[in-house]
Amino acid sequence: MESQWKAAGTAAEEPAVVKRETRGPAPKRKSSGLKYEMSTPKPWAVALGQVGLFALIVVLWELFARVGIINPFFWSQPVEIIKTWWISVQSGAVWIDTMYTFRSTVLGFLLGTAGGTLIGLSFWWSKYYARVFEPFIIMFEAMPKLALAPIVVLVFGIGISSKVAMGFAITVVITTLTTYNGVKSVDKDLVRMVYSLGASRWQVFRKVIMPSAMPAMISALRINIGLALTGAIVGEYIGSEQGLGRMIFYAGQTYEISLIWANIFNLSVLSMLLYLLVGRLETWLLKGFTHQK
């Protein structure tokens, strides 16, 4: 047996010299489709295309408005919008309105997310309480919360608190459901294991339930920031002293179409900024709480 192995070993140590001869050219690949599937477009080319497309839209818009293909009374035109926007920048109105909407959105987002998380986690505590409340929560989730805006503004007034309340109402339910689902999907064996180490319910909650539900809670953040912004804007439509939503609504009432567009531009910038911030927060939290690859 042993000698066999040895024989095999020595044979492998002295490889025969193989001469490679090239006979003819390499075969031509038929499928260029496969090559395409494996490729990715160059980043600079993508960026160039995106800038180009945006420029094209703006130029065509201006051109169509000037020659009368579209009615500038309803659609306005880029040159007018930029002028209006610049005036509002110079007067400082942009900053005041943007900051107002920013503040109400962030406050609504924070309160709604924190509140929903607490309610969702609390459902783990008592099965009875969770069963009683679940249908109400689902009912509230199914209802379009924006429909509440008139009542909310009546109750909380035209100040910032009604916008925060809108942001809260719109985010709290979805966060509750997401967190509760996270709590329900915790590995039962993990819970049993911790009990087998003599843990109390409170210890199980702190050491297993809360951290397990964390990814679900984190996933709610990105959805919530968009929802809170929508809530704040609709609150401002109904009644407000400041804010981008109020400006858009006011401009619509007075047929100042370029002012609408200027504020929609501001709103887009704000929402992109908010998404960016929450994206950062999400990455940071995920890194800190879950270490799954």
Next chain:
Amino acid sequence: MDAYKLELESVGKTYTAADGKTVPALGPVEMKIPDHRFISIVGPSGCGKSTLFNIISGLLDSSEGAIYVDGRRVDGLTGITGYMLQKDLLLPWRTILDNVILGLEIQGVPRRQAKERALPLLAKYGLGGFEHQYPAQLSGGMKQRAALLRTILYDREIILLDEPFGALDAQTRTMMQEWLLDLWDDFQKTILFVTHDMDEAIYLSDEVYIMTARPGTIKRHLTIDLPRPRKPQIVTSEPFMKLKEEALKTLSEETMKAYAQETTAG
């Protein structure tokens, strides 16, 4: 009664089915286990081995019988035994070190003190250098080591291991068996070990219990008088083969019964 570390007295479990009938799932099981022994329990699938462990560990109430540890009645109490399941059940958001000290932490040992106690053990038992890694970064064998060290560090005199190596490949498994014997030698625990693998059971144990098909009772109690320390090669020796043949014959009768049950029930 005090002569035994762990005693099971007609321990059984029945369930109430949907139609109101009571269905026996386990027992009655009788066991008398002396201190510092390595005991394996082998039985056909579904015979109630895991149920038995759940009852001993206090996670599940028994329907009848009593459990004594050092002569004291303990059935229904958790925290008496260290219990490890087939899954490693490490918390993915904790480092290996933080996972291993979980039991101590729950008992109220300050974290720093617990870590001081754990670090030399991690180094000694093959997890040195992995302390600050997360479970996802470790292989299956390493994760099982960590889970087992967590159980050891929880420091109960009786340890229940429910197929801890069931999910590992054959080579890792052999290595882990050696490792477990070292650990058992060093810590002088009483170990109850569930496995499907008769080689593993005989190789590791002082005594092997073979269970009947559902509802599982003790069919056979074998004493493994092979000398220790044992080398892995012992599995090819004459006395080992004899024991194995006898054990397998007993087990296969029950496996056939279990199979028949399953086919008639299904």
